[in-house]
Amino acid sequence: MTKITIVTDAWYPQVNGVVRSIENTNRELTRMGVEVSMITPQCFSSVPCPTYPEIRLSVASYSAVAKAIESFGPTSVHIATEGPLGLLARRWCLKNHLPFSTSYHTRFPEYVAARFPIPINWLRAFVRWFHNAGNGCMVATASLERELSKLGLKNLLRWSRGIDQTQFHPMLLEDRPFGLPRPIFLSVSRIAVEKNLPAFLDLDLPGSKVVVGDGPERAELQRRYPNVLFTGMKTGEELAHAYAQADVFVFPSKTDTFGNTILEALASGVPVAAYPVTGPIDIIEEGSGAGVLHEDLREACLAALALPRENAHSLARKFTWEAASKQFLNNVLIAQGRKSLAPPPAGFNALRT
Incomplete structure (x- = not known):
C-alpha cells in the first residue's frame, strides 16, 4: 500500500489555497486507497507570525517531527511548505535517505521580502536550496514552471488543481x-x-x-x-x-x-x-x-x-480534484524513483548566518 506523509505549515484555522488544495487532494487519495498522514501546526505549540498573526508558526523539535514521520512509516513524504515543519521534515528525509517531493504554492521570496528587510536574492537562494534537495517539486501551471526553471529549480512536476462543483455552481440571481x-x-x-x-x-x-x-x-x-x-x-x-x-x-x-x-x-x-x-x-x-x-x-x-x-x-468543468489528485500521486511515485540530493547553492551560507 502507498502511504504518504504530507507536511504543511499551512493548515486550519487558516483558509487559503494551500489548505484547500491539500484537503481536497487528501479526500481523493483516500478514495484511491492511499493512506495519508498529516503533520501540521495543529500537532504542536505555535506562535503568531510577525506582521501576520493569523499565520501560526509551529514550535516543534526535530525529534517530535521525526517521531511523527517514523510512527506512520510512510513510503513517501511530501513537504508542502518551506516553513518550520517543512524544514524539519526535509532534514529528516535527507538524514534517512528517503526520497521526498515538495510543492511551490506561494511566491515565498516575494511574500517574505514584502514584510521583512531580507534581500530577495537570498530568499531565492533559499528556495533553490529547499526544493532542489528533493526529488520532485510540484508546480500548478506551465507558466510557473518556466519561471521557476529560470530561477534554477530542478525536477519540476505539474500538479494542477480542481474544483468541487457540488459546492460551487450557478444559482438564481437576485435583484439586489x-x-x-x-x-x-x-x-x-x-x-x-x-x-x-x-x-x-x-x-x-x-x-x-x-x-x-x-x-x-x-x-x-x-x-x-x-x-x-x-x-x-x-x-x-x-x-x-x-x-x-x-x-x-x-x-x-x-x-x-x-x-x-x-x-x-x-x-x-x-x-x-x-x-x-x-x-x-x-x-x-x-x-x-x-x-x-x-x-x-x-x-x-x-x-x-x-x-x-x-x-x-x-x-x-475541465478542472476536477480527481484528475488533479491522480497527477499528485503520479508525481509522488516519480519522485520516489529519482536519485541525487542537491547541495546548497553558492551564496546560501549568507542566508543561513
Missing part, C-alpha cells in the same frame, strides 16, 4: 445581492498586501464592489474604501452564494501561483477579470469567453460584464 445595486464586482481573497486589492478597489466601475475574506490589511482597506462592502470570511454555502451572485469576479493579484478562487468563480458561472500573469493566463483559455485578461484591469472588468455566464461554468 448583498442589498447592493448591480453590477456586482466581487473579489474573494486573503486581505493582505501581496493580494494587490487596491488595484481593484481604486477602479472607477459601475454598480458595487464586494470583498469577501479577512486578513491583516482589512481594517486599513475598510477605512480607505468606505463605499466597498467587506463581508469578512465566508465558508460553505454562504461562500458559494456570494460567488454565484456576482456579475464579474475580479482577481487583482500578480503574485499567486495559481488562483483557486478563479476556479470557484468560474464554477459559479461568473466571468473573471484579471491581469495576464501566472495563474489567470493558465486557467482562462484563449477563446473560451470565460474571462478577460488585460494590463488595464478596469477594461478587463467592463469587458467581462458582456460575457455569457455559461462560458465560465463550461470552462470550470
Whole structure:
C-alpha cells in the first residue's frame, strides 16, 4: 500500500489555497486507497507570525517531527511548505535517505521580502536550496514552471488543481445581492498586501464592489474604501452564494501561483477579470469567453460584464480534484524513483548566518 506523509505549515484555522488544495487532494487519495498522514501546526505549540498573526508558526523539535514521520512509516513524504515543519521534515528525509517531493504554492521570496528587510536574492537562494534537495517539486501551471526553471529549480512536476462543483455552481440571481445595486464586482481573497486589492478597489466601475475574506490589511482597506462592502470570511454555502451572485469576479493579484478562487468563480458561472500573469493566463483559455485578461484591469472588468455566464461554468468543468489528485500521486511515485540530493547553492551560507 502507498502511504504518504504530507507536511504543511499551512493548515486550519487558516483558509487559503494551500489548505484547500491539500484537503481536497487528501479526500481523493483516500478514495484511491492511499493512506495519508498529516503533520501540521495543529500537532504542536505555535506562535503568531510577525506582521501576520493569523499565520501560526509551529514550535516543534526535530525529534517530535521525526517521531511523527517514523510512527506512520510512510513510503513517501511530501513537504508542502518551506516553513518550520517543512524544514524539519526535509532534514529528516535527507538524514534517512528517503526520497521526498515538495510543492511551490506561494511566491515565498516575494511574500517574505514584502514584510521583512531580507534581500530577495537570498530568499531565492533559499528556495533553490529547499526544493532542489528533493526529488520532485510540484508546480500548478506551465507558466510557473518556466519561471521557476529560470530561477534554477530542478525536477519540476505539474500538479494542477480542481474544483468541487457540488459546492460551487450557478444559482438564481437576485435583484439586489448583498442589498447592493448591480453590477456586482466581487473579489474573494486573503486581505493582505501581496493580494494587490487596491488595484481593484481604486477602479472607477459601475454598480458595487464586494470583498469577501479577512486578513491583516482589512481594517486599513475598510477605512480607505468606505463605499466597498467587506463581508469578512465566508465558508460553505454562504461562500458559494456570494460567488454565484456576482456579475464579474475580479482577481487583482500578480503574485499567486495559481488562483483557486478563479476556479470557484468560474464554477459559479461568473466571468473573471484579471491581469495576464501566472495563474489567470493558465486557467482562462484563449477563446473560451470565460474571462478577460488585460494590463488595464478596469477594461478587463467592463469587458467581462458582456460575457455569457455559461462560458465560465463550461470552462470550470475541465478542472476536477480527481484528475488533479491522480497527477499528485503520479508525481509522488516519480519522485520516489529519482536519485541525487542537491547541495546548497553558492551564496546560501549568507542566508543561513
